[in-house]
Amino acid sequence: PERVEILSKEELDRTLTRLASQILENISDSNKLLLLGIPTRGIQLAEVLASELQSKTGHKIEQGTIDPTFYRDDLARVGTRMSPATEISSSLEGRQVVLVDDVIFTGRTVRAALESLQAWGRPQRVMLLVMVDRSGHRELPIQPDFCGRQVPTRRTESIELRLKEIDGEEGVFLE
Numbered sequence: 001p002e003r004v005e006i007l008s009k010e011e012l013d014r015t016l017t018r019l020a021s022q023i024l025e026n027i028s029d030s031n032k033l034l035l036l037g038i039p040t041r042g043i044q045l046a047e048v049l050a051s052e053l054q055s056k057t058g059h060k061i062e063q064g065t066i067d068p069t070f071y072r073d074d075l076a077r078v079g080t081r082m083s084p085a086t087e088i089s090s091s092l093e094g095r096q097v098v099l100v101d102d103v104i105f106t107g108r109t110v111r112a113a114l115e116s117l118q119a120w121g122r123p124q125r126v127m128l129l130v131m132v133d134r135s136g137h138r139e140l141p142i143q144p145d146f147c148g149r150q151v152p153t154r155r156t157e158s159i160e161l162r163l164k165e166i167d168g169e170e171g172v173f174l175e
């Protein structure tokens with residue numbers, strides 16, 4: 001299968017720096033920030049962003065995981081029965097939450113993550129960050145607040161976000 005580079009290592013690094021800056025530009029207080037990664041790549045992306053934000057702010061950035069599995073409205077079709085892995089250690093009260101995922105496609109995963117989040121509390125604000133928006137496939141009115149790159153794709157194509165901490169290589173590819 002053919003593999004096309006969408007973002008090189010250098011471009012991905014610059015994009016991560018930009019996304020971290022945009023988050024800080026858009027929130028009133030970085031102490032209220034909570035990054036919630038959507039499994040599995042969203043968790044790893046949230047970790048990279050958190051370390052970027054920590055070096056920019058000089059303080060620890062809270063992180064957690066929001067697992068939308070049991071709230072998917074198309075569970076049978078997706079065919080997964082993984083146990084929910086939500087981990088939110090602090091109260092959501094007064095928090096400015098950024099949901100983090102590698103890719104947004106139809107928007108159904110994010111919708112489910114929002115529903116899942118409701119069971120955990122009521123943040124002051126919830127935003128969405130994705131590395132890649134596979135534009136043109138949305139089935140719900142859900143758009144990212146922060147986006148690495150919009151990429152037109154065919155249904156059958158797939159985007160891969162590679163991070164050096166996990167994959168030993170870095171970049172965004174279309175496969």
Ligand code: 5GP
Pocket residue numbers: 038039040041101102103104105106107108109110134157158159160161
């Ligand atoms: P959606 O629910 O918006 O249709 O799809 C988004 C979810 O499916 C995300 O959690 C994302 O990780 C995954 N996904 C959808 N399309 C792709 C893709 O092209 N590449 C990768 N890596 N994940 C995708």
Ligand code: MG
Pocket residue numbers: 038039040041042101102
């Ligand atoms: Mg995913």
